[in-house]
Amino acid sequence: MRKKSSIRIKMIIAFLGYNLIFAALLAPFVLFWGPFQALKIVAVGSVYTSRHPQVVQAFLSQDEITKIMNSNDSQNINISQAIARTNVIADASSGITIEDIQGPSFKGKVMLVKDPKRVKLAVTKEIGVTGERVSDLVKDMNAFAGINAGGFYDPNGKGNGAFPDGLTVHDGKLVHNNVNDQTVNIVGFNDEGKLVLGDMTASQLEENHIREAVSFGPNLIVDGKPMISGDGGWGIAPRTGIGQMADGTVIFVVIDGRQPTWSIGATLRDLMNVFDDYHAINAVNLDGGSSSELVYNGKVANKLWDIFGERYIPTAFVVTP
Template identity: 25%
Template sequence: MAHILLIPANSPFVVTGALSAKVSTVEEFAQKHRAFAIFNAGFFDPANQKSTSYVVVTGQMVADPKDNERLVNNPQLKPYLNLIFNRSEFRRYLCGQTTRYDITLHNESPPANCRLVDAIGAGPRLLPKLTSVPEGFVDNAKGRDALLSKQLNARTAVGITSEGSIILVMVAQKPSKPKNSGISLVQLADLMKKLGASAAMNLDGGSSSSLYYNGKAFYGKFDLQGNPIKRKVKSVLLVQENVRN
């Protein structure tokens, strides 16, 4: 089942990032932030509860994967660290008085006359093309596929249309078929394209896939008894009303 939220360009809402000091469910994020909707976002290490994605909130970097010792010191990931540290991120810029969104690699500079306000890293990019290899998720020669991209799973994504609208998607598994339902990464890219996105990025998925909307939480992964797995996550995307001073 696909949960889809469209935030039209020039709507009274903005999409921003948020980070939990430890890890929290989307319901707990909702209690802390006055948000219209919340979607899980960046990657993290559940063992030490540290982010493995960059997160910028109101212009300040609040999570740096280079500070995660379990990531940096993992011998299996050493060959991929330069790629991991330059993965895709969803950004919000302030260009004069205008809010702009983009999906770009971490090392890319903001456009001229634009200031980076918020960013949440994840990846890989889904559109205009899938970039699993250059972002260090897939290494075909070594059989590496960190996201099990060809398998059906719960997955979350964010997209931007050519008009500047934002599309947030969480594809959940079926409670009756928890082992054989969901969506593959290629199918997720196709879905985002069909929904009108010209740029799109994968977010953390599997047990992390979750959203909060209209006072209710929805979870993407289910156990063998069909019960939702309510995993705590490190970072989220918030849809909030844009309060202008």
């Protein structure tokens, strides 16, 4: 009897295991080729803008991807969404205020930095070799806090954040350039502490007095005008952004995602709404996904999505003493 019972249990386990494997293999086909258009739009937007766009490219042509990515841009969705603010921490000694925020499908953190000239760009000490964790980049600069900044490209397939993408400026010097004199969207600060967003070439950095900068996007708010139509076409994911109020106050926003019991994530529209709620006159999306992180007082302040902890990245915006 005991032997038969043992065989029966093994058969049940084998049956369940087979079905789980079958479901896992079938899921991408249902997701990308199935009839669920709304689910497909969200999935393509989220995965294609992650570190594994090749997953989408394996199932869909570039024309199909482009069509889906742009499918929401023409929609005029009502942008007003209530953002709840709680648990305000004002640290007078460091000139920083931190607030918890919550939207329709996400939770996150907002950090306000009164003096914009204290915001610097930290760059990995070993460009081309390896990136660093945000907590290490903050420590390198003897800073109080920091968020992940620009993206990176991966020519060696190591995924270790060694090569910042686009133009990277630190302390007024161009420290990395993989686009030659092509035009890219600049996210940075000039020598007056103003957040500068817009297309620029490497040769234009000096004439615009750019002190700290990375390349990323898209822009969310420019000169007080919202720039995102529809939901932005990038799906729902963890997000990081930086903005500035009219009085110069810098706004860091980090939104958690891909954690169904905590926070699903945000669209670009959601991220823009947060900055609008904080009266930003300029704001931009930074690298997101598993890179999204806020460090304060030597600790990670948000809930990371990556089970392996902090990701190795090339750059971070930090708040210096």
